Amino acid sequence: MTLKEMAPLCRKQAAALRREIRALREERQSARSDEAREELSERIVALYPIAREMEELAEHMEHYYDRGYCRNAKYTV
Numbered sequence: 001m002t003l004k005e006m007a008p009l010c011r012k013q014a015a016a017l018r019r020e021i022r023a024l025r026e027e028r029q030s031a032r033s034d035e036a037r038e039e040l041s042e043r044i045v046a047l048y049p050i051a052r053e054m055e056e057l058a059e060h061m062e063h064y065y066d067r068g069y070c071r072n073a074k075y076t077v
Helices: 003-030 034-063
Strands: none
Touching: 003 034
8 A cells, every 4th residue: 555545544533533623622611610611622633643544644655756746854764
């Protein structure tokens, strides 16, 4: 399996994480205690960078084999 073939899997996982973030936001709005809201906020904050990383990784994988593609320095050696 090539990186280009794996990219849709990363996109799918990023979308799942975004859905989870939306669900947690809704849950946070209906939470009764401040403690519960704070815990949900922490989970949301923790998921954002993971979702962003998955999207960046998918982008990198999609274009890894393209000539002239300006690669993200984060993923180069």
